[in-house]
Amino acid sequence: MKRRNILKGLSLVPLTAAGIGSSLPFSSAFAAPPPPPTKRDLFKELGVTPVINAGVTMTFLSGSLMMPEVLEAINSTAHDFANMYELQDKVGAKIAEMLQVEAAMVTSGAACAMLLGTAAAITGTDQEKIKLIPNLPGPRPEVIMQKTHRYLFDQAVSTTGAKIVEVEGPEEMEKAFNANTVMALFFNAAEKSSVTHEEFLAIAKKHKIPTFLDAAADVPPVENLFKFQKLGFDMITFSGGKMIRGPQSAGLLFGRKDLIEAAKLNHSPHEAPIGRPMKVNKEEMFGMYAALKSYLERDHKKEWNEWLDRCKRIQAQLETIASVKGETVVDKGPANAFPSLHVTWDQTKVKTTPKDVLEALKSGTPSIVANGKDDMLSIGVVLLKPEQVNIVARRVKEILQQAV
Ligand SMILES: *Cc1c(COP(=O)(O)O)cnc(C)c1O
Numbered sequence: 001m002k003r004r005n006i007l008k009g010l011s012l013v014p015l016t017a018a019g020i021g022s023s024l025p026f027s028s029a030f031a032a033p034p035p036p037p038t039k040r041d042l043f044k045e046l047g048v049t050p051v052i053n054a055g056v057t058m059t060f061l062s063g064s065l066m067m068p069e070v071l072e073a074i075n076s077t078a079h080d081f082a083n084m085y086e087l088q089d090k091v092g093a094k095i096a097e098m099l100q101v102e103a104a105m106v107t108s109g110a111a112c113a114m115l116l117g118t119a120a121a122i123t124g125t126d127q128e129k130i131k132l133i134p135n136l137p138g139p140r141p142e143v144i145m146q147k148t149h150r151y152l153f154d155q156a157v158s159t160t161g162a163k164i165v166e167v168e169g170p171e172e173m174e175k176a177f178n179a180n181t182v183m184a185l186f187f188n189a190a191e192k193s194s195v196t197h198e199e200f201l202a203i204a205k206k207h208k209i210p211t212f213l214d215a216a217a218d219v220p221p222v223e224n225l226f227k228f229q230k231l232g233f234d235m236i237t238f239s240g241g242k243m244i245r246g247p248q249s250a251g252l253l254f255g256r257k258d259l260i261e262a263a264k265l266n267h268s269p270h271e272a273p274i275g276r277p278m279k280v281n282k283e284e285m286f287g288m289y290a291a292l293k294s295y296l297e298r299d300h301k302k303e304w305n306e307w308l309d310r311c312k313r314i315q316a317q318l319e320t321i322a323s324v325k326g327e328t329v330v331d332k333g334p335a336n337a338f339p340s341l342h343v344t345w346d347q348t349k350v351k352t353t354p355k356d357v358l359e360a361l362k363s364g365t366p367s368i369v370a371n372g373k374d375d376m377l378s379i380g381v382v383l384l385k386p387e388q389v390n391i392v393a394r395r396v397k398e399i400l401q402q403a404v
Pocket residue numbers: 059108109110111112153189214215216217238239240241248250251335
């Protein structure tokens with residue numbers, strides 16, 4: 001065969017096959033079936049165990065699951081570049097409008113918002129100070145906090161170089177202000193307060209010192225996203241990756257325009273300020289906006305009823321075991337103020353402890369994380385996917401039944 005004919009012959013083979021395949025009804029008997037679409041499973045690929053969260057939003061358990069709208073926002077914006085100054089400004093303006101405040105920005109979580117807010121209160125728009133913080137010359141800036149409000153997260157405040165000054169009661173607070181005071185921080189979910197929100201604001205305002213409210217985990221209710229700016233707090237933070245169901249590494253800082261502008265100057269995309277290691281990427285800015293929009297537009301009453309219904313369904317399954325009792329309990333908040341199912345039993349009849357049940361749930365397949373105390377198992381329902389409600393009920397029932 002001449003070379004020319006070989007080439008011709010080769011090109012003819014696939015053509016012919018394609019011709020047969022597309023025109024003859026019995027073609028499927030000859031053609032190889034298309035391979036089933038293989039979905040890449042990165043959990044499997046890396047040997048990471050997927051977990052069912054029958055608890056509350058927990059940082060170590062990756063916060064919450066992003067809403068489909070958020071994933072859509074992330075995916076649909078990933079294919080083009082954006083000027084990050086413009087994006088932060090425009091997303092911020094939209095969020096500010098939605099929350100009825102002067103200004104807002106997306107931070108890398110509430111802890112970052114605390115750091116940036118404190119930095120803003122220290123530096124304002126002073127470029128020299130922005131460059132030097134946390135190593136400013138002179139006495140350390142001071143942030144006033146109630147003694148009973150001290151908590152793990154206030155390290156985000158002292159990271160700026162600020163010193164925390166503890167006070168108890170309005171009188172002590174009043175006396176704590178001096179030339180070094182830059183901010184007063186209120187931890188909204190503190191167990192106890194010796195100074196009320198209103199007193200706190202009145203005293204700080206008298207001294208013209210900015211106030212910061214940490215309400216990171218304090219939705220629901222949705223009204224909390226509007227309440228504290230109306231009360232008069234200058235800066236407020238909420239986590240993006242808790243019940244708002246945005247990206248876990250995103251958060252909101254909002255309030256007074258001059259302070260938010262100063263906070264932006266202390267953040268990426270500026271090259272070197274204190275907030276630079278806490279960058280938020282483009283997709284998460286879009287994602288945070290989408291999450292907040294979706295959260296505000298949600299039918300909260302319907303969602304609440306769905307949570308109550310989930311508790312009831314799990315309760316009904318578990319109470320088929322003698323002595324097991326379920327009770328729907330709404331946490332008094334302000335953090336995690338939503339329903340969970342508290343389960344108790346007579347440990348002489350069902351011979352296991354909540355601690356052992358939790359261990360069995362965690363090490364089982366699928367792995368389930370719930371909470372509890374010595375005499376009570378707490379099953380969270382708000383982070384379950386619809387199909388997981390029965391899975392959790394079945395697993396808990398199975399474990400309790402084995403102990404009868
Ligand atoms: C979760 C939480 C934070 C930290 O929030 P991130 O968004 O994870 O940075 C700060 N303060 C309180 C009260 C919290 O609950």
